[in-house]
Amino acid sequence: MKHVLGLIIILLFIIGFSLVLTVAGNYILPSQEIRSLAKYYLYLAYNPWHRNFTVMSPEAVTSIVWDFRGLDTVFETAVFYLAIIGSIALGRGIVKYSKPSGKLGLSLIVKTVTRISAVMIIAVAASIALHGHLTPGGGFQGGATAAVAPLLILIIFSHYYLLEKGVTKDLMLFLRSLGLTGIGIVAIIVYLMALPQGIHAYVLQNQPKPDSSIGLPAYIDGQLISGTLWFFNISEFFAVMAGFTIVFLLITIPERAFKKEEEVERQ
Amino acid sequence: MLLVTALASIFSVIAVYYAIMEKNLVRAVVFSAIQSTIYAFIYYMLMAPDIVLVYIPVAVGLYPAVILILISKTEKVEKQ
Known part of the structure; x- marks a missing residue:
């Protein structure tokens, strides 16, 4: 074989x-030729002269992901959320486990390097997520990068260090739900804005459309935020980062936390 | 440019072969991570920076780390 x-x-x-x-x-x-659909995407991604069709984001990929095909991405996020819920269900019924005595984690050199690099990882991740509508990147990319920092801390400082610092499963679940709620609210915010004015609007609408003159502002104080894209990215960032951290917290739980329960059942 | 990408993909095939054939699971994960690194490079050469940014943390950082944690809970060498 x-x-x-x-x-x-x-x-x-x-x-x-x-x-x-x-x-x-x-x-x-x-082929060297660009397909006609791609031509429209590239033409309309950032086009202030066609305000009824554009996304107002120079990043074509983020425009497609959160505007042209926004519903797909919302469902992708929902699938990821359900996967995390599944892993939490697998890790249920854990008895309280105490911190073992003695020195935990790796050597002082590794710990010092991690103290510096973890901050840098978070900074890079925030930059990827918050500039997702301007440069390559976005909420998922930023969230996945940010999740490397808690993973490093889990392995190099130990599981208990992170829990003592307050990064618990419940807090991460709260952040994750907050992110998902944010995505849900941003998806219908233009509709909610249009409702009192008597204008009709669409779900996942960003900029004004030909038959709907309402939309989120593309600029805030002269800074380009591309309407809903910035809010989608920051919500997705928290959802993905917290989701991955929950999984890491669950898989690094020591096995004795599960064994104890079995022993109780036997008695 | 295309030749560099083709060469990188050939090296990734070699890394995949070693990842499959290696009996020591920790080494197999390292080979898999090498393959992921080459793939990230190929994505960059194919001008897909968005994919590179999600591929580097997930396939080079998170995935090998998760597999290594799981291996540490089982056995380090695959048995026939």
């Missing part, structure tokens, strides 16, 4: 390499 698998991979490797050498240059190279 081992050799068959190896053989298949090596054969695929040789065939693939030959393909690249011979025919790929003629057939597999992507």
Whole structure:
């Protein structure tokens, strides 16, 4: 079995390499022309002269993710939320476990380096998330980057250090729910703004549309926030960061926390 | 540019092969992380910076770390 698998991979490797050498240059190279749908996206992502169609964000990917196909992203976030709920359900019924005596975590050098780098990771993550509508990045990217910091602290300082600092599962669940609620509110905020004025508006609407003259402001005090995109990004940032942190907190729970319960059941 | 990307993808195939064949699970995760690093580079070469930014923390940082934590709770060497 081992050799068959190896053989298949090596054969695929040789065939693939030959393909690249011979025919790929003629057939597999992507077309130089931009497709018509992509042309519209690029044309309308930031276009102050077409205020009824544009997203007012120079970042085409974020425009697509949170505006042109915003509903997909909302559902993706909901799926991720349900996955976290599932993992919390798996980690239920944990008895209270005490901190073991003795020195925990890795050496002082590693701890000092982590103290510096964790702050830098959070800063980079915040920059990725808050500038998600201007430069490559966004809420998910920023949240995933920020989640590296608690993971480093969990491994290098130990599980108990993070809990003592107040980063508990319940707090993270609260932050995560806050993020998801934020996404939900921003999704219908234009509709709620339009309701008292008697104008009709759409779910996940950002800028004014041809038959709906209301929208969130693209600029606040001269700074481009691209309407809903900035709020979506910051909500997603908290939701993803807290979601990953919950999973890490759960998988680093010592096994004796589960074993104790089994012993109680046996008695 | 395309040649560099093609070469990087070939190196990623080698990393995947070692990740599958390695009996020591910790080493296999390291090979998998090498493959992820090469993929991140390929995404950058294909001008997809948004994917690079999500791929680096998830596939190079979070995923190997989660697998390593799980391996530390089981056995370090795969048995036949």
